[in-house]
Structures are given as C-alpha cells and as structure tokens.
Amino acid sequence: MQEFDLQDSIKGIWDKLGGWLDSLILNLPNFILASLVFILFIFIAKYVGKIFERITRKHIKEDSIRLMTVKVIKAIVILIGFFIALGLLNLDKLLTSVLAGAGVVGLAIGLALQGTLNNTFSGLILSFLPEIQIGDWVETNGFAGSVTEINLRNIVIKQSDNNYVIIPNSKIVEEPFKNFTRTARSRVFVNCGVGYESDLEMVRDLTIETIKDKFPQKGNEEVEFMYEAFGDSSINFVLRFWVDATKNRHLLIARNEAIIEIKKAYDAKGINIPFPIRTIDFTNKLSINRDT
Missing domain, CATH: 1.10.287 (Helix Hairpins)
Incomplete structure (x- = not known):
C-alpha cells in the first residue's frame, strides 16, 4: 500500500x-x-x-x-x-x-510623505516657471533677497544682510511673491511736504523738472506730482517717477538721489520743508510762597 x-x-x-x-x-x-x-x-x-x-x-x-x-x-x-x-x-x-x-x-x-511630496512637486513647478529663476530678486513670505538655489525641497534666498533664508517650495507656490528682476523699469515713490506759504504751482513745476533732469523718462513714462492733503505743518504731496531697477536696492538708491536733488532745488529757491513743532504752554502758575 x-x-x-x-x-x-x-x-x-x-x-x-x-x-x-x-x-x-x-x-x-x-x-x-x-x-x-x-x-x-x-x-x-x-x-x-x-x-x-x-x-x-x-x-x-x-x-x-x-x-x-x-x-x-x-x-x-x-x-x-x-x-x-x-x-x-x-x-x-x-x-x-x-x-x-x-x-x-x-x-x-x-x-x-504628504508634505515632502508637496514640496517636491512644487519644486518641479517652480523649475519651469519663468516668473522665478536663479539670480532673481524676490519678495515672498516676509523675506526679500536674491534667489541662489531652487531644489526639490525648497528655494534659498540671500538677503541684503548677507543671511540666507530657506523657504519650502509649497510656500512659494501657494503664497504671492514679487519679482523685481522680471521688469527692467520700476516706479519710485517719494513723499514730502512744503510750507503753507509756498507757491504750490512753482513747487510742482520745480520738482518735476528736477526729477526729469536726474532721471530721464522713457516712452510714455512721466514724472507725476500730486498734492495729497493739508497736513498739520505742511501741504503734503507724492512724487512718482520711473527708473531702471531689477532689485530693491536700485529703488532705494533712486529714492535717496531724488531726495538729495529735491532738497538742493528747494534750498536754492528758498522753499521751506517744515517739520512739526510742539509748543508747551504752562497756563497755571505755581506759587511757592502762598499765604496760609
């Protein structure tokens, strides 16, 4: 068997x-x-x-x-x-x-790996976006600087103080960002005020001519001068003009030069740029020797 x-x-x-x-x-x-x-x-x-x-x-x-x-x-x-x-x-x-x-x-x-994969796919998206490239000066998520690296996890920004900031790619894709390098020309804003005794039309014309001589405008660009409000000690205005700028530093330099030229022009014409003055009036007199 x-x-x-x-x-x-x-x-x-x-x-x-x-x-x-x-x-x-x-x-x-x-x-x-x-x-x-x-x-x-x-x-x-x-x-x-x-x-x-x-x-x-x-x-x-x-x-x-x-x-x-x-x-x-x-x-x-x-x-x-x-x-x-x-x-x-x-x-x-x-x-x-x-x-x-x-x-x-x-x-x-x-x-x-939800967070990691999100950053990875965001990195692939950023690598094909022409709006942000290595070397661009950007402002995003409260930081500003030059983009030095874009990898599969994050981008690296070098700030003007020479420190590096690492931002996850998903934050760049989801949050707004400003890219100064994408446009060759940017507009500069300067706020100032003149005394109430000033000839407002003369101040306007002088300021516009001063800025035009220092910063030539191109094409349809123009220097814009507009009074904004009656301030406590001055009549305030805003000045807008165009300059070559691909970084925030260029805007700061242009604003600095504009302020210097405006101050020189106002001094030559005797135009006053007032500053607030506070007067303290003691109405109550103190008596040291008071009859009792």
Missing part, C-alpha cells in the same frame, strides 16, 4: 513537471518576445531621457531638479514596457495584482 502511494506521488510529480515543461515550451516564444520588448523599452527610456535632458537644460538651471525629472521620465517608460511584457505573457491576473499593490503602496507613501 505504501509502495503504491509512493509510485502515485512520483508519477504525480513527473506529470506536474511535464506539464510545466510543456507550458514553458508553448510559452517560450511569448517569453522571448516579452523579454525583447522589455529590453527595447529600457533602451527607449535611455534615449527619451537624453532628449528630455537636452530640452530641460535650457529651462531648468538646477541640476538636481533636472536629473530627478529625467529619472522619473525614464522610470515611467520602463514601467510601460514592463506592463506590456506582462500582457504578452498572458499574466493579466498578475498585472492586475501589481497595479493594485502599487496603488495601495503609493497611497500609503503619499499619505506618509
């Missing part, structure tokens, strides 16, 4: 091995074709990666972002080849299981 069971077991094993061998022989052409397709897609991925790197080199200055983008593209192409190879092997169930498992794993990783 035991000998009979042993023979049946050996026969069952040989039948199973024979079935596998027959299946292998029958599926050998598909296996070879699937292998060739997968190898072909590996070469295609390398070729696509080189082309994409040449294209992105003109638009992405950061090597880390460019290399990561190329790797992602190559991985996507290889995955496509892998799925096609599984389809040629008639492994539909395995393909479905792989896709389902990849979805679950991807969801888990996405939830665990």
